[in-house]
Amino acid sequence: MSGRDEVLARVRAALRTAERSASEHELEPPPAYAPRVRPATDPHELADRFAERVADYRATVVRTDEAGVAEAVSAALADLEPATVAAPAGLPDAWRPAGARDGGALDHAELQTIGAIVTACRTGIAETGTIVLDHGPDQGPRRLTLVPDRHVCVVRAEQIVDDVDDGFVALRPETGEGAAHAPPLTFVSGPSATSDIELQRVEGVHGPRTLVVVLVQPGAPPG
Amino acid sequence: MSARWPETPVDFPKAAHETLKDSQLRSNLGHATTAIRAKREDVVSEVDDWESLRDEGAAARDRSLRRLDEMLVRLEESVTAAGGHVHWAADKESAQRLVVDLVKATGSDEVIKVKSLLTDELELNPALQDAGIHAQETDLAELIVQLGGDRQSHILVPAIHRNRREIRDIFRRELPGAEDVSDDPAALAEAARRHLREQFLRVPVAISGANAAVAETGTVAVVESEGNGRMCLTMPKTLITVMGIEKVLERWEDLGTIMRLLPRSSTGERMNPYTSLWTGVTPDDGPEEFHLVLVDAGRTNALADPVGRDTLRCIRCSACLNVCPVYERTGGQAYESIYPGPIGAILTPQLQGLDTAPTLPWASSLCGACYEVCPVKIDIPKILVHLRGRVTAETNASGKGHHAGAERLAMRSVARVMDSRRAYEAAQKAGRLGLSLMNNGRGARGALPGLSGWTGSRDLPDPERSFRDWWREREAGELEQGPDAPALPQAAQDPAARSGAAMPGTPGPEDALPTDVPRLHGEDRA
Numbered sequence: 001m002s003g004r005d006e007v008l009a010r011v012r013a014a015l016r017t018a019e020r021s022a023s024e025h026e027l028e029p030p031p032a033y034a035p036r037v038r039p040a041t042d043p044h045e046l047a048d049r050f051a052e053r054v055a056d057y058r059a060t061v062v063r064t065d066e067a068g069v070a071e072a073v074s075a076a077l078a079d080l081e082p083a084t085v086a087a088p089a090g091l092p093d094a095w096r097p098a099g100a101r102d103g104g105a106l107d108h109a110e111l112q113t114i115g116a117i118v119t120a121c122r123t124g125i126a127e128t129g130t131i132v133l134d135h136g137p138d139q140g141p142r143r144l145t146l147v148p149d150r151h152v153c154v155v156r157a158e159q160i161v162d163d164v165d166d167g168f169v170a171l172r173p174e175t176g177e178g179a180a181h182a183p184p185l186t187f188v189s190g191p192s193a194t195s196d197i198e199l200q201r202v203e204g205v206h207g208p209r210t211l212v213v214v215l216v217q218p219g220a221p222p223g
Numbered sequence: 224m225s226a227r228w229p230e231t232p233v234d235f236p237k238a239a240h241e242t243l244k245d246s247q248l249r250s251n252l253g254h255a256t257t258a259i260r261a262k263r264e265d266v267v268s269e270v271d272d273w274e275s276l277r278d279e280g281a282a283a284r285d286r287s288l289r290r291l292d293e294m295l296v297r298l299e300e301s302v303t304a305a306g307g308h309v310h311w312a313a314d315k316e317s318a319q320r321l322v323v324d325l326v327k328a329t330g331s332d333e334v335i336k337v338k339s340l341l342t343d344e345l346e347l348n349p350a351l352q353d354a355g356i357h358a359q360e361t362d363l364a365e366l367i368v369q370l371g372g373d374r375q376s377h378i379l380v381p382a383i384h385r386n387r388r389e390i391r392d393i394f395r396r397e398l399p400g401a402e403d404v405s406d407d408p409a410a411l412a413e414a415a416r417r418h419l420r421e422q423f424l425r426v427p428v429a430i431s432g433a434n435a436a437v438a439e440t441g442t443v444a445v446v447e448s449e450g451n452g453r454m455c456l457t458m459p460k461t462l463i464t465v466m467g468i469e470k471v472l473e474r475w476e477d478l479g480t481i482m483r484l485l486p487r488s489s490t491g492e493r494m495n496p497y498t499s500l501w502t503g504v505t506p507d508d509g510p511e512e513f514h515l516v517l518v519d520a521g522r523t524n525a526l527a528d529p530v531g532r533d534t535l536r537c538i539r540c541s542a543c544l545n546v547c548p549v550y551e552r553t554g555g556q557a558y559e560s561i562y563p564g565p566i567g568a569i570l571t572p573q574l575q576g577l578d579t580a581p582t583l584p585w586a587s588s589l590c591g592a593c594y595e596v597c598p599v600k601i602d603i604p605k606i607l608v609h610l611r612g613r614v615t616a617e618t619n620a621s622g623k624g625h626h627a628g629a630e631r632l633a634m635r636s637v638a639r640v641m642d643s644r645r646a647y648e649a650a651q652k653a654g655r656l657g658l659s660l661m662n663n664g665r666g667a668r669g670a671l672p673g674l675s676g677w678t679g680s681r682d683l684p685d686p687e688r689s690f691r692d693w694w695r696e697r698e699a700g701e702l703e704q705g706p707d708a709p710a711l712p713q714a715a716q717d718p719a720a721r722s723g724a725a726m727p728g729t730p731g732p733e734d735a736l737p738t739d740v741p742r743l744h745g746e747d748r749a
Contacts (some may be wrong), residue, residue, distance in 0.1 A: 003311035007468065007519045010313065011292045014527035022529040030285040031278035031600060053493065108424045108458065128494035141508035142457040146450065168479030173440050173502065181305060182440055182502035184509060189494035192450040196364035196380055197387055197408040199258050205363060205412050207450025207497060
């Protein structure tokens with residue numbers, strides 16, 4: 001019997017046994033789901049809450065309008081060491097720092113020499129201060145936002161959803177015949193951290209130790 | 224290499240007796256559980272629909288568990304369609320063999336590992352070691368446990384029984400390049416970062432667990448904080464993910480529900496720093512080869528029990544550990560399994576078989592705090608009581624009555640101590656001293672000498688003084704009778720008992736002893 005057949009046979013036998021003896025016990029039915037009532041969300045409130053919650057993780061949040069992105073990105077790279085920057089090929093030109101290397105072309109060893117990476121994102125989640133990367137052309141493969149020690153991520157206010165469940169609705173991959181391959185997703189909530197030693201929070205273990213979120217919103221003060 | 228767990232049967236009273244001697248452990252743990260409890264309460268109180276969210280979490284888990292065969296077949300289809308390979312292991316040995324063979328096929332003699340409870344349950348590291356493959360743990364706490372040749376004591380923070388000085392000493396001794404590291408947690412984390420970075424960039428095979436997998440999409444999730452998970456899931460050429468069959472979810476949105484519940488219940492954060500989701504393999508991004516190993520290893524034992532099967536809803540958040548008065552005293556290692564605390568007390572006996580861990584269902588005061596915090600509403604006290612019934616019935620039926628004797632053993636310990644009045648009084652005094660030293664404002668409990676088997680699973684009221692002390696003081700006129708005087712135990716109100724028991728130096732009838740000392744008293748936690 002293959003491992004597959006054996007496991008599935010055990011599962012089916014267990015389900016039958018439980019079904020047979022269920023009546024011997026006073027069992028409550030599984031809890032019922034009551035969908036929550038969602039208040040209408042105001043886009044300004046979402047952006048404010050997102051900014052506040054990202055900052056709670058000791059990430060840096062810079063709010064600006066479209067015209068101020070280049071300056072905000074440049075300021076986020078000011079004290080960089082090593083002073084080498086990379087960006088994915090699909091990053092909008094206006095956001096791309098001068099002299100940035102093409103991130104997608106870097107191998108593991110070259111990535112180690114990069115001080116910072118500048119990307120866009122797929123979605124922001126206000127309630128938890130989370131940015132979600134789907135590693136599309138304006139974000140690059142997963143290694144790109146992982147190995148360099150600083151990640152500057154540009155988030156547009158209209159990408160922000162209220163809570164995690166809304167994020168999952170927005171991020172649902174295609175299913176069924178002919179569905180496109182589901183991209184990998186990385187949920188990032190603040191910089192890398194550990195509390196493994198006496199529960200004292202230390203920012204920065206293996207992922208980027210510095211996270212700068214540039215939040216782009218029409219009407220926000222430039223820079 | 225982390226130490227193996229002791230051979231079964233698990234003997235909780237005996238193991239707890241040992242761990243209770245370690246005051247450093249209790250101090251480290253008390254600090255940790257208090258801090259995590261407070262954080263959890265803060266972030267849970269922010270969520271307006273927390274109670275219905277718990278209902279939905281439980282329902283989502285049940286939907287999948289009640290049709291687990293279908294879910295697993297769908298998961299296999301989705302993962303395969305996305306370019307991954309699915310393998311099945313009925314037990315620990317076949318899981319070990321499968322993984323060892325998969326690693327050998329890559330030609331590598333080393334792997335990097337994401338923290339995974341299941342791989343520890345399967346004793347995968349020793350199995351890899353036996354096959355000449357070095358498994359490097361990369362989670363900071365797992366690294367501490369591995370370098371120290373130690374065992375885990377908490378689901379979320381496995382090295383929580385170690386303080387910073389102990390960790391510094393382990394690093395100085397065992398971690399290349401860390402000979403002069405200080406005991407500052409940031410310096411210790413930096414030493415781990417430097418040591419592991421080279422391996423992340425070089426080692427071609429990673430092994431991970433999984434927090435969940437979605438049947439309809441084939442997506443697998445790993446939830447973490449440090450980025451070691453992202454490194455292992457992204458950098459190597461081959462990824463082997465080992466997952467318990469119960470972790471599968473039916474729908475994509477179910478994962479959204481779990482991701483609202485898990486971080487708040489686990490680390491007490493709105494969201495953990497990093498969650499990775501991946502579906503099969505993606506060209507030019509991450510591993511070229513992905514293997515998903517689905518493991519039963521006793522899960523179907525639990526699934527066959529209509530009461531016990533709710534245990535399989537567990538999403539391993541560890542909230543129940545942090546509120547458990549028994550766990551807080553004994554620490555995780557007393558449970559002699561990777562799954563400690565209340566969830567371990569119901570999970571381990573079901574996974575390993577009731578005869579291998581017959582005492583664990585008694586490792587609880589049934590106070591109910593674990594159920595209150597469980598994000599997927601596992602009624603742990605109900606399952607504990609159910610398993611106690613099963614242990615007694617099944618071991619009696621099999622003629623192995625001595626295994627059923629956890630409670631009887633505890634009662635015998637009580638009886639033995641009570642046989643000698645002097646020993647009993649000494650135990651009471653020492654117990655009260657211990658209680659006042661350990662009192663943390665939530666009622667008191669402690670290890671009475673010779674009674675730790677009992678007090679490990681039963682709570683004690685905090686007597687200001689024993690009846691005997693009280694009586695002696697009263698006789699000596701030291702105690703004012705007033706509204707603050709302690710209520711007399713039943714025995715003291717019985718004139719016959721009073722005449723016998725009260726005379727100092729006169730052996731009294733044993734039934735005159737306070738009869739309610741080892742009584743159930745966990746309500747202060749609920």
